[in-house]
Amino acid sequence: MASQKAxxxxxxxxxxxxxxxxxxxxxxxxxxxxVPIVAYKSVITQYSLVLVSRWxxxxxxxxLLLGVRLFMHLFVWNRxxxxxxxxxxxxxxxxxxxxxxxxxxxxxxxxxxxxxxxxLAGFERRPIDLGIYILTYVMLAWGLNIVVxxxxxxxxxxxxxxxxxxxxxxxLSTVYFPYWFGDGMVxxxxxxxxxxxxxxxxxxxxxxxxxxxxxxxxxxxxxxLAFGEIIRLVLINWFDFTNGPQGITVPKATFxxxxxxxxxxxxxxxxxxxxxxxxxxxFLYYVILLLALLTYFVTNRLRxxxxxRAWEALREDEIxxxxxxxxxxxxxxxxxxxxxxxxxxxxxxxxxxxxxVSPESFVxxxxxxxxAIVVLGGxxxxxxxxxAAIAIMGSFELFRELSVFQEYLPEGTDPVHFRMxxxxxxxxxxxxxxxxxxxxxxxxxxxxxxxxxxxxDLVKEGHG
Amino acid sequence: xxxxxxxxxxxxxxxxxxFGGLTAVSDLSFxxxxxxxxxxxxxxxxxxxxxxxxxxxxxxxxxGKIALRHADGSEFLxxxxxxxxxxxxxxxxxxxxxxxxxSGMTVLENLMVAQHNKLMVASGxxxxxxxxxxxxxxxxxxAIELAKAWLEKVRLIDRADDPAxxxxxxxxxxxxIARAMCTEPRLLCLDEPAAGLNPRESEELNxxxxxxxxxxxxxxxxxxxxxxxxxxxxxxxxxxxxxxxISDGTPHHVKSDPAVIRAYLGVDEEEEEKxxxxxxxxxxxVGDQA
Numbered sequence: 001m002a003s004q005k006a007x008x009x010x011x012x013x014x015x016x017x018x019x020x021x022x023x024x025x026x027x028x029x030x031x032x033x034x035v036p037i038v039a040y041k042s043v044i045t046q047y048s049l050v051l052v053s054r055w056x057x058x059x060x061x062x063x064l065l066l067g068v069r070l071f072m073h074l075f076v077w078n079r080x081x082x083x084x085x086x087x088x089x090x091x092x093x094x095x096x097x098x099x100x101x102x103x104x105x106x107x108x109x110x111x112x113x114x115x116x117x118x119x120l121a122g123f124e125r126r127p128i129d130l131g132i133y134i135l136t137y138v139m140l141a142w143g144l145n146i147v148v149x150x151x152x153x154x155x156x157x158x159x160x161x162x163x164x165x166x167x168x169x170x171x172l173s174t175v176y177f178p179y180w181f182g183d184g185m186v187x188x189x190x191x192x193x194x195x196x197x198x199x200x201x202x203x204x205x206x207x208x209x210x211x212x213x214x215x216x217x218x219x220x221x222x223x224x225l226a227f228g229e230i231i232r233l234v235l236i237n238w239f240d241f242t243n244g245p246q247g248i249t250v251p252k253a254t255f256x257x258x259x260x261x262x263x264x265x266x267x268x269x270x271x272x273x274x275x276x277x278x279x280x281x282x283f284l285y286y287v288i289l290l291l292a293l294l295t296y297f298v299t300n301r302l303r304x305x306x307x308x309r310a311w312e313a314l315r316e317d318e319i320x321x322x323x324x325x326x327x328x329x330x331x332x333x334x335x336x337x338x339x340x341x342x343x344x345x346x347x348x349x350x351x352x353x354x355x356x357v358s359p360e361s362f363v364x365x366x367x368x369x370x371x372a373i374v375v376l377g378g379x380x381x382x383x384x385x386x387x388a389a390i391a392i393m394g395s396f397e398l399f400r401e402l403s404v405f406q407e408y409l410p411e412g413t414d415p416v417h418f419r420m421x422x423x424x425x426x427x428x429x430x431x432x433x434x435x436x437x438x439x440x441x442x443x444x445x446x447x448x449x450x451x452x453x454x455x456x457d458l459v460k461e462g463h464g
Numbered sequence: 465x466x467x468x469x470x471x472x473x474x475x476x477x478x479x480x481x482x483f484g485g486l487t488a489v490s491d492l493s494f495x496x497x498x499x500x501x502x503x504x505x506x507x508x509x510x511x512x513x514x515x516x517x518x519x520x521x522x523x524x525x526x527x528g529k530i531a532l533r534h535a536d537g538s539e540f541l542x543x544x545x546x547x548x549x550x551x552x553x554x555x556x557x558x559x560x561x562x563x564x565x566x567s568g569m570t571v572l573e574n575l576m577v578a579q580h581n582k583l584m585v586a587s588g589x590x591x592x593x594x595x596x597x598x599x600x601x602x603x604x605x606x607a608i609e610l611a612k613a614w615l616e617k618v619r620l621i622d623r624a625d626d627p628a629x630x631x632x633x634x635x636x637x638x639x640x641i642a643r644a645m646c647t648e649p650r651l652l653c654l655d656e657p658a659a660g661l662n663p664r665e666s667e668e669l670n671x672x673x674x675x676x677x678x679x680x681x682x683x684x685x686x687x688x689x690x691x692x693x694x695x696x697x698x699x700x701x702x703x704x705x706x707x708x709x710i711s712d713g714t715p716h717h718v719k720s721d722p723a724v725i726r727a728y729l730g731v732d733e734e735e736e737e738k739x740x741x742x743x744x745x746x747x748x749x750v751g752d753q754a
Contacts, residue, residue: 315568454569458627
């Protein structure tokens with residue numbers, strides 16, 4: 001109460017000279033920006049280029065800006081800072097305890113919603129596709145989170161392992177399994193290849209890991225980036241093996257040997273239901289959901305094992321790790337290998353979902369998006385990654401759907417073009433408000449009396 | 465004390481460490497006895513931390529031999545081993561001059577990381593651990609018990625679930641010692657453990673180090689500037705100056721050694737002039753050798 005009175009008393013006295021000075025400054029800066037951009041517009045007529053002046057718009061925008069700024073001065077910024085700060089302080093821990101109370105329920109709730117999604121969506125193709133799409137990235141980001149979030153090794157070439165997984169499935173199911181075992185094996189190819197894809201990706205993780213062990217920070221990032229590109233270029237150029245840029249058409253996965261098709265030996269006939277193409281997508285949805293959950297639980301368990309603690313210790317201080325007898329070489333390699341393994345699983349799934357693999361799917365921007373999800377979610381946080389994946393991949397999809405806004409936009413602009421602008425804006429907002437991602441608090445892996453989350457300010461990001 | 469069975473745990477023989485043209489440690493030999501506290505002292509830049517880094521494998525000495533002998537007779541040539549292998553097999557633990565805790569992990573987690581190798585074996589190199597083996601769960605419980613015991617000894621048990629980075633400076637120093645002890649070392653190397661501690665805290669540190677020495681099968685090698693700590697607890701002191709050993713013996717012997725007084729502890733006012741000349745002579749002698 002006292003503090004409110006104090007701020008009210010302070011609010012009575014405005015520092016008018018300072019406000020006017022600030023408004024003049026605002027006007028100057030906004031005119032500086034607006035005169036070249038807004039005040040003149042070049043219009044192409046049939047015969048010439050005409051410069052149209054738009055001063056009215058300039059002044060309308062200027063008036064709006066000044067009005068907002070004046071409003072802020074009068075009602076928002078004039079509050080006495082110290083009582084507000086004092087008021088806000090006690091709210092901090094209370095809020096944290098609230099989020100901690102909700103915390104344990106978030107994940108079960110998310111899983112329940114995820115399992116119910118096909119039913120909630122009424123077996124519509126689009127939401128299920130979107131679900132598959134987002135879950136693939138959740139899984140990839142969880143895999144990359146082991147390398148970047150836990151071990152603190154910045155990997156910009158994660159998509160390489162995704163590619164290894166995808167091509168492992170494509171090549172084994174179309175070329176090698178028919179050659180080795182005959183066609184009878186093909187319906188089962190997905191189930192057999194899945195672990196092989198993971199192992200191959202893990203192997204490549206180790207192969208990448210070896211040369212980069214001595215590198216840190218920027219140097220590590222550059223070498224992993226190059227590795228991602230090398231894999232893609234090999235896929236393009238090794239025509240005899242990978243069919244080059246033409247890609248490979250991949251058989252669909254089956255329900256444990258039952259193909260999703262209309263005939264008598266199909267999935268629908270076996271279960272006595274009417275054939276519907278949506279069955280296949282629901283099946284794929286549950287496959288990726290289970291794979292993602294596997295990633296989640298294995299990672300969670302690994303965090304509580306010595307290897308997971310060693311990853312996090314490595315992120316915190318590598319020299320201290322060595323002084324405690326931790327073999328940092330092996331620790332880094334396992335982080336690369338296990339992160340890559342989940343990338344390989346996801347790649348194998350991606351190949352069967354897409355029905356087609358080509359090097360085009362494994363470009364650098366994919367690595368960047370996966371990394372952006374990990375960073376936006378909060379390094380090391382698995383729940384944060386789910387929300388980040390929904391936010392980023394969901395918004396990408398949303399912008400495809402924005403034809404609704406078409407009529408409000410100037411002619412000839414496509415809302416899809418604003419996609420990257422929106423991503424950029426989101427990044428700036430994130431840097432301003434949540435520089436360490438959605439979930440910054442780290443959950444300890446072991447506790448004596450109570451589990452207290454560690455504030456993000458203390459957790460290091462790793463140095464490469 | 466402990467004169468009855470003076471067997472060396474650590475033998476440093478003719479160790480020289482050069483960084484380019486700079487000789488940080490030159491032809492240093494000394495021994496540290498089992499279950500004793502050996503202090504390594506000397507003015508700033510005398511090469512003490514370099515010696516530590518050679519012993520713990522963070523540097524490879526240019527010349528010389530560093531041998532560590534366990535009570536069971538096994539011998540390790542530390543100059544040939546990687547730093548983490550020295551900690552893992554030769555059982556040498558260390559702390560750092562500028563504290564290196566895992567600040568984003570809790571106090572208890574810091575001590576669990578220290579028991580990594582033991583738990584790694586118990587978790588079947590992760591495979592059995594992922595499958596949830598009960599053997600690992602028991603091993604983890606034991607590891608927590610050991611951590612708890614050390615937390616009680618360094619009086620941090622109440623802060624076990626707090627992040628290590630949140631602890632005050634003195635507590636962080638003690639936690640680092642506890643973390644080193646959780647690796648169950650045979651030789652504990654402490655690099656300026658009393659730096660930044662107030663007199664009361666240093667006194668406490670003395671008690672802690674004495675307790676560690678008498679209750680565990682561990683020898684302590686110590687770098688320290690705080691003379692109350694060094695003279696109070698050391699059984700044996702090695703004095704370095706400009707990378708060379710200038711004195712070696714009991715605290716009493718070192719305290720009265722004119723070379724030490726000249727180079728390190730300072731001299732009476734009337735002797736100052738004489739000392740300045742002597743120091744100059746020493747500097748020239750060192751210069752000739754380098």
